[in-house]
Amino acid sequence: MQISVDDLKRALDEHKDLVLLDVRTEGEVARGKIAGSINVPIQEISSKIESIVPDKSRLVYVYCLSGSRSAIAVEEMIKKGYRNVFNVEGGILSWRTKHYPTV
Secondary structure, three states: OEEOHHHHHHHHHOOOOOEEEEOOOHHHHOOOOOOOOEEOOHHHHHHHHHHHOOOOOOOEEEEOOOOHHHHHHHHHHHHOOOOOEEEEOOHHHHHHHOOOOOO
């Protein structure tokens, strides 16, 4: 399941109740992230996601640099029973192309 960066921006602007998950490395995150996102590197998703997002019905948007690692994370979360999880198409690269803010 996918969501565009425009839809993500709108959801954040509307203060929608969601978890924004960044699955990039700590080094990548240090170069900028979307405000309010929680960093869980892709290789730690399986072991940490249930403690970070215990409610498997919670709305979760997942992003990485370009959308490929986040797609893998979304698949992994669906296997674990998450029902409302979306991959942000194009990742933070698409976000930056739209000149949306990072911190």
